[in-house]
Amino acid sequence: MHRAIISGIAIAILCSVVGLFLVLRRYSLFGDAIAHSSFGGIALGLMAGIYPLWTAYGVSIISALIMTRIKDRFNISGDASIAVLLSSGIAVGLVIIGLSGGFTLDIFSFLFGSILLVSVNDTILILSLTGIILIVILLLYRQLLYSTFNEEQAKVSGVSVEKINYLIVFMAGITVVTSIQLVGVLLISALFVIPNVTAIMYGKGFKQTVIISMSFSIFSVVAGILVSYIFDITPAGTIVLFAIGIFACTMGIKSAGLLSRHN
Amino acid sequence: MLKVVEIDHLTIEYPDVKAIDDVSFTVNQGDFLGIIGPNGAGKSTLFASMLNLNTKYKGTIKFFGTDIRKSKNYLKEIGYVPQKPIFEKNFPATVNDVVKMGLQKESDENKVDEILQQLWIHELSERRIGELSGGQQQRVFIAKALVNNPKVLILDEPVTGIDQQSIDLFYSILKELNSKQNITIIWSSHDLDAVNKLANHVACLNRTLFFHGESDDFFENDELVKQYSEASMQEHMHHH
Numbered sequence: 001m002h003r004a005i006i007s008g009i010a011i012a013i014l015c016s017v018v019g020l021f022l023v024l025r026r027y028s029l030f031g032d033a034i035a036h037s038s039f040g041g042i043a044l045g046l047m048a049g050i051y052p053l054w055t056a057y058g059v060s061i062i063s064a065l066i067m068t069r070i071k072d073r074f075n076i077s078g079d080a081s082i083a084v085l086l087s088s089g090i091a092v093g094l095v096i097i098g099l100s101g102g103f104t105l106d107i108f109s110f111l112f113g114s115i116l117l118v119s120v121n122d123t124i125l126i127l128s129l130t131g132i133i134l135i136v137i138l139l140l141y142r143q144l145l146y147s148t149f150n151e152e153q154a155k156v157s158g159v160s161v162e163k164i165n166y167l168i169v170f171m172a173g174i175t176v177v178t179s180i181q182l183v184g185v186l187l188i189s190a191l192f193v194i195p196n197v198t199a200i201m202y203g204k205g206f207k208q209t210v211i212i213s214m215s216f217s218i219f220s221v222v223a224g225i226l227v228s229y230i231f232d233i234t235p236a237g238t239i240v241l242f243a244i245g246i247f248a249c250t251m252g253i254k255s256a257g258l259l260s261r262h263n
Numbered sequence: 264m265l266k267v268v269e270i271d272h273l274t275i276e277y278p279d280v281k282a283i284d285d286v287s288f289t290v291n292q293g294d295f296l297g298i299i300g301p302n303g304a305g306k307s308t309l310f311a312s313m314l315n316l317n318t319k320y321k322g323t324i325k326f327f328g329t330d331i332r333k334s335k336n337y338l339k340e341i342g343y344v345p346q347k348p349i350f351e352k353n354f355p356a357t358v359n360d361v362v363k364m365g366l367q368k369e370s371d372e373n374k375v376d377e378i379l380q381q382l383w384i385h386e387l388s389e390r391r392i393g394e395l396s397g398g399q400q401q402r403v404f405i406a407k408a409l410v411n412n413p414k415v416l417i418l419d420e421p422v423t424g425i426d427q428q429s430i431d432l433f434y435s436i437l438k439e440l441n442s443k444q445n446i447t448i449i450w451s452s453h454d455l456d457a458v459n460k461l462a463n464h465v466a467c468l469n470r471t472l473f474f475h476g477e478s479d480d481f482f483e484n485d486e487l488v489k490q491y492s493e494a495s496m497q498e499h500m501h502h503h
Contacts, residue, residue, distance in 0.1 A: 024351060146364040150350050153407075156314045157365065158338045200355050204391050209355035 003123045004115045004225050004235075010130040011182045012191070012217035016199075017137060018175045019192030020210055021168055023200075024148050030064075030169075032189035033082040034176040037063040037089030039185050041177075042110045043096035052110065053177060061173035063089065068169045072162075113184035113236035115225060122181060129178050133171050144168065145206060182221070183236040191217065194243040198250050201259060216246050265292040266328065267415055267447045268313070273322035275308055281470060282308045283320070288466055288475040290449060292414070295441045297462030297478065298451040299491060304469040306451040307346065310419050313449075314343060326415075339367060342408030342446075344401070344418040352393040358403050359388045365407035378406045382436060398429020405436065409446075416440065418450040434461055455488070467491055 022030050041059025045052030063085060071081040097107065109117070118126075137144060146154040147164045155161045179188050195217040196209075203209030224239030253259055268290035275283040283305045290296050300306055311317040313324055315331060315338065323330055326337035342365075356364075362375045379385040382402045387395060392403060401421055408416060418437075422430045438461055440446045452458055458465060458478065465481040467474040474487055481487055 024354060026351075142364060142366070145356075145360070149354060149356060149361070149364060150348060152316060153343065153345065153348065154364075155316060156338060156341070156343045158335065158367075200353055203355045204389060205357040205360050206355050 001116070001225075001229065003118050003120065005222060007118045007123045007126045008115055008182055008221040008225050008239075009218050010126050011179045012195075012221040013214050014130045014133060014175050015179055015191040016195055016213040016217045017134065017210055018168075018171050020196045020199075020206075020213060021144060021148050022172060023193055023196045025168070027082075027172075028193045029079070029082050029086075029189060030172060031176050031192035033067075033085040033089070034060045034064050034173050035180065035185045035188040036086040036093075038177050038180065039110070040089040040092035040096065042180075042185075043093040043100070043107070046107065047096055047100040053180070056110075056177045056180065057174065059089075060177055061170060064169045064173045065166060068166060072165075109184075110180055111184050111186055112234060113180065113182050113187070115182045115235050116229065118181055126178055126181070129174055133174060136167070136171070140164070140167070183239060187236050187240050190240040190243060194240070194247050195220065198243075198247045201250055201254060216243065220246065266290070267292050267294070267326065268449070269323070269325040269328075270309075270313075271323045271325070273309070273312065273320055273324065275305070275312060275317070275320045283312075284471045285322075286468070286472045287322075288472060290415075290447060290464075292447055293441070293445050294464050295437075295448045295462045296450065296464045296466060297458035298449065298466045298468055299453070299455065299458055300451075300468040301453075306468055307419055309468065310417060310449075310451065314338070314341070314417065339411065340414040342405075342411070342413035342416045344404050344408050344416070344421045346419045346421065346423055348400070348404055350392070354391075354393060356392050357389050358384065358392060358395070358406075361392050361403055362406045362410055365410045367411050371410070374410050374412075375406075378410050381409075382406050383432075396429070397425045398433070401425060401429070401433060402436075405433075409440070413446065415447045415449065418448070420451050420453065422452075422454070430457075437461060455482075455491070 019031065022028060038056040038060035041056035042052040044059065045055030048055070067081050067085045070076065143154070143159045143164050146157060147159050147161045151161050176188055179191060183191055195213045198216055199209045199213035203212050220239050220242035224242045225235050228235040228238040266289055270289070271287050273283055273286045274281065286309070298306055298309070308317065312320050315335060318332070325331065327340070329337065331337060358379070359375060362378065363372065366372065366374070376385065379388055382405060384399065384402050384406065387399060392400065395403065422433055425433070434457055437448060437450070441448050450462070459482050462478050464476065465474065465478045466472060467481070467487070474481055
């Protein structure tokens with residue numbers, strides 16, 4: 001349980017920070033697309049007898065980078081490239097699963113998450129990756145923020161916008177696969193999107209918004225894990241329902257006119 | 264006189280059209296150059312090439328004596344204010360956040376307060392950028408462009424869609440930046456009156472350059488002013 005809570009908090013923080021950049025770039029479903037493409041990687045790992053998360057990391061990062069390159073080179077819209085990535089990953093995964101004998105318990109744990117079963121090694125990996133990504137974001141904060149705010153102006157200012165875009169995609173790939181253990185392939189985009197969309201309605205500045213998003217995300221994860229443990233229900237769905245609950249309360253507060261004008 | 268910008272035989276071609284045709288001119292330090300021309304004249308295309316946003320052109324563009332194809336260091340000396348900055352309306356960034364984006368070094372953060380004071384928007388520093396009026400937003404983007412003490416300020420029709428009071432304030436700020444801080448200003452505009460009042464040099468662009476020189480020489484030449492006015496009128500009628 002302690003490992004689940006610690007890993008869950010780290011993943012919550014990671015999804016908030018990386019997810020905010022994706023949401024503001026109108027790439028809300030990009031996390032979903034990477035998660036679906038990682039499904040192909042997971043199936044490959046299970047078939048080959050390799051730890052599935054390693055193959056998932058490889059496949060999702062490579063396919064996300066390729067998709068970004070194709071989108072820029074051939075001027076394909078963001079939502080179309082997401083659709084291509086999403087369906088390709090699931091299609092490959094389904095074919096591989098079919099070839100290797102069908103759905104197993106392992107597959108279900110990746111589809112729906114299995115945070116309560118997270119091992120010591122997994123926890124160390126999650127904490128390490130979270131730390132590395134947060135340090136990278138801190139070091140390149142201005143470039144990441146500027147290119148997210150306005151690419152053209154960032155370019156004129158000397159920011160290597162193309163490299164930053166690839167970096168964000170790379171970090172998103174790492175974050176998605178790391179988060180699969182918490183909420184699974186099917187619900188990963190919820191953690192990327194919902195706490196951030198809610199936080200944007202409260203925060204004025206960027207750092208304030210990130211902190212609010214992390215708070216909502218951590219609360220949802222911890223409450224979700226505890227409630228699911230007590231009532232013996234799936235943690236993934238419970239976590240996402242808490243996040244949706246916070247979003248719904250915010251909508252209620254906003255409808256009542258209790259949020260300030262900028263929201 | 265120090266040459267800040269040297270454009271030499273610049274031509275930019277697209278498959279169906281020549282957007283810029285053999286344009287050459289020089290901008291010296293301290294110049295306040297107004298570039299005028301109808302819609303589709305190539306003003307934004309010219310700026311895109313000068314700012315390294317478009318690299319497909321023939322001819323040379325030099326800043327501070329260096330060909331911009333060889334080095335991008337000149338961008339650190341440029342402040343750029345686009346026509347209408349596009350950003351998400353709900354982007355969670357305060358005025359302070361936006362101006363800080365323009366900083367090349369984090370250690371210069373106290374410059375942000377200075378520049379906000381200078382442009383009379385210090386009281387807006389903790390407001391979200393999306394909730395400001397058009398005129399206020401433009402002052403924020405000027406602040407962002409100025410926060411690194413640029414030697415050159417490039418503005419692409421910066422007062423489009425802004426109320427007159429904000430425009431007047433904006434122009435007075437530009438005049439002060441040029442006259443008191445010797446910042447070289449390159450500014451594209453449709454407003455002949457404003458160019459006449461503010462700029463000391465004028466360039467008339469309509470794919471090709473049909474005038475570049477001191478603004479008095481342009482505005483005292485009725486034929487040239489009429490020619491520009493006709494071109495603008497034809498463009499206006501064509502679009503309506």
